[in-house]
Amino acid sequence: MGSLWGRLDDVQGDAGYGSPSEHPPRMGFFTDTSVCIGCKACEVACKEWNSVPEDGYLLTGMSYDNTQELGASTWRHVAFVEKPLDVPAVDLGMPAMGAPDTEGVTWLMSSDVCKHCTHAACLDVCPTGALFRTEFGTVVVQPDVCNGCGYCVPACPYGVIDLRKDDGRAFKCTLCYDRLKEGQTPACAQACPTESIQFGELTELRERAARRVEELHDRGVDVARLYGADPDDGVGGDGAFFLLLDEPEVYGLPPDPIVTTRDLGSMWRHVGAAAATLVGLGVASFLGRRR
Amino acid sequence: MVPEPEFESYYGRPILKQPTWKTPDVPLYLFLGGLAGCSALLAEGAAATGRPDLERVARLTAAGGAAAGTVALVHDLGRPERFLNMLRVFKPTSPLSVGSFILAPFSALSGAAAATEVTGRFPRLGRLAGVGAAAFGPPLATYTAALLANTAIPAWHEAHRELPFVFGGSGAQAAGGLAMLLVPCDQAAPARRMALAGAAVEVVAAETILKKGLVAEPYRIGRPGRLMKVARNATTVASAITVLAGRRSRLLSAVAGATYVGASLATRFGIFEAGLESARDPKYVVVPQRERMRARAAH
Numbered sequence: 001m002g003s004l005w006g007r008l009d010d011v012q013g014d015a016g017y018g019s020p021s022e023h024p025p026r027m028g029f030f031t032d033t034s035v036c037i038g039c040k041a042c043e044v045a046c047k048e049w050n051s052v053p054e055d056g057y058l059l060t061g062m063s064y065d066n067t068q069e070l071g072a073s074t075w076r077h078v079a080f081v082e083k084p085l086d087v088p089a090v091d092l093g094m095p096a097m098g099a100p101d102t103e104g105v106t107w108l109m110s111s112d113v114c115k116h117c118t119h120a121a122c123l124d125v126c127p128t129g130a131l132f133r134t135e136f137g138t139v140v141v142q143p144d145v146c147n148g149c150g151y152c153v154p155a156c157p158y159g160v161i162d163l164r165k166d167d168g169r170a171f172k173c174t175l176c177y178d179r180l181k182e183g184q185t186p187a188c189a190q191a192c193p194t195e196s197i198q199f200g201e202l203t204e205l206r207e208r209a210a211r212r213v214e215e216l217h218d219r220g221v222d223v224a225r226l227y228g229a230d231p232d233d234g235v236g237g238d239g240a241f242f243l244l245l246d247e248p249e250v251y252g253l254p255p256d257p258i259v260t261t262r263d264l265g266s267m268w269r270h271v272g273a274a275a276a277t278l279v280g281l282g283v284a285s286f287l288g289r290r291r
Numbered sequence: 292m293v294p295e296p297e298f299e300s301y302y303g304r305p306i307l308k309q310p311t312w313k314t315p316d317v318p319l320y321l322f323l324g325g326l327a328g329c330s331a332l333l334a335e336g337a338a339a340t341g342r343p344d345l346e347r348v349a350r351l352t353a354a355g356g357a358a359a360g361t362v363a364l365v366h367d368l369g370r371p372e373r374f375l376n377m378l379r380v381f382k383p384t385s386p387l388s389v390g391s392f393i394l395a396p397f398s399a400l401s402g403a404a405a406a407t408e409v410t411g412r413f414p415r416l417g418r419l420a421g422v423g424a425a426a427f428g429p430p431l432a433t434y435t436a437a438l439l440a441n442t443a444i445p446a447w448h449e450a451h452r453e454l455p456f457v458f459g460g461s462g463a464q465a466a467g468g469l470a471m472l473l474v475p476c477d478q479a480a481p482a483r484r485m486a487l488a489g490a491a492v493e494v495v496a497a498e499t500i501l502k503k504g505l506v507a508e509p510y511r512i513g514r515p516g517r518l519m520k521v522a523r524n525a526t527t528v529a530s531a532i533t534v535l536a537g538r539r540s541r542l543l544s545a546v547a548g549a550t551y552v553g554a555s556l557a558t559r560f561g562i563f564e565a566g567l568e569s570a571r572d573p574k575y576v577v578v579p580q581r582e583r584m585r586a587r588a589a590h
Contacts, residue, residue: 062302071308121442121443125385125386127376127380127387127388128373128380129382147370147371147377148373149387150311150368150369153309154307154309154442154443155441157443159307159443162311163311163369168370169369169370249300249573249577252302252304252573254580256581257443260443260448263441266451266452268383270453270455273455274455274458275429276429277456278329278332278433278462278463279332282336282485283336285484286340288480288484291538
């Protein structure tokens, strides 16, 4: 049983892969939403490469987002947020084409993905061992083991993993485990035309992200902030983290997720106390008057 | 009236996924696990103190509840044919894994005890199995609280200290209640005491949960709120009848017993459905997390 909460610098070592010299470095995504253009190439590349089936064709009216959310058959999801402009637009140094109909609108776009948490609740609650930690520090479901119990679904603090209804099993982003094993870049990052999705060693990505935030702040983009990059946060930091231009909940992300297993000790202690209470209650029921 | 808290969201959409656990499978399993686990306790007490009618009913309830609960759990799986994968590994971090290693021996032991009770063969082995079932009974009745609490669902997770007592008390109430319904009054005294004490534990723990502010709102409003109210009122009525007439009237004892069973069922469905509501509305995720961040920043 690995560690359940708090900072953890060698997540693979904690999962039994030995010392850092015995396994590859932890790999991850840095999704810089300040340069996302909402092209959805990541969504398409992911679907194609991983043979992910269609997820329904709904027109939602939610800006350009008809994908709606991450799920068993959506492993990259581009969120679109149109907000009335109440501050002067800031030049992000983007190509000057401009999006259509953006008069007086700030348009946020962000490609969401499984966070591959340091402390992954989905993995810890999985009763079959179908979810496991790879040598790259990512979290992957083994479809040949999953029995569709669904425990991972409400355990995820980000609402990422889900059961595929017609299939019965749980699916989510694998961070292209097959491609990683071949030394390749995950399909979404490979397809991203603006390098909004950056793939690499997590330690290096964190440094790069810190520099990018600093650069944006210097340019007056005070709203830029990192999300999921802090190894001391409630999930021990995300393997896939983000640079956002608004509060996390605006993008549909929880502002301060804490992995449920932080309280696992307390839960079992209280279960034990309640079970002991039942034993006492059972014995006491047979004391006293016979009728 | 508390004003609706202000918060931002992505088109009002949920942040968490809806649990895929099916109704009635999972809430029914929560109920059956509690009923079976506490009945195994009751059966062993009855055997030790020479109450054959109570022993028989409790043994059959323990075995039947465990069997029906197992069916409900397997039916809930997306791939039912792979249910044995539950025993592939043992993971203390997964209450469902721990629970499988409680349910499997409990089912076997309570089944063996019931089989010898019915057939009259190998009574000593049956008794030994019954003792084993009684040992696994209390964990079976309470581990399901950790099953719900060890999730990101705010209404379940934030109740992780109280839920085991709600479930344990509710199980005792159900087991005692069913025995009151099926066993003559002169042998049902322990069942009455178990139901009364279980009801008291359950009500106190549940009331503590209901007071938890916004995260507990799903337990107070809508359909789950109504189920919780029905459960509390039914428990109160059943307890009053039990205290006043449980010893004397076979009919009233049966009525009180059935009401206890119904109350336990309503509690399980109420708590389960409150969790679904809690996942559906992003305010239950965003507002408490924002408060937590503000409190941390203030330090």
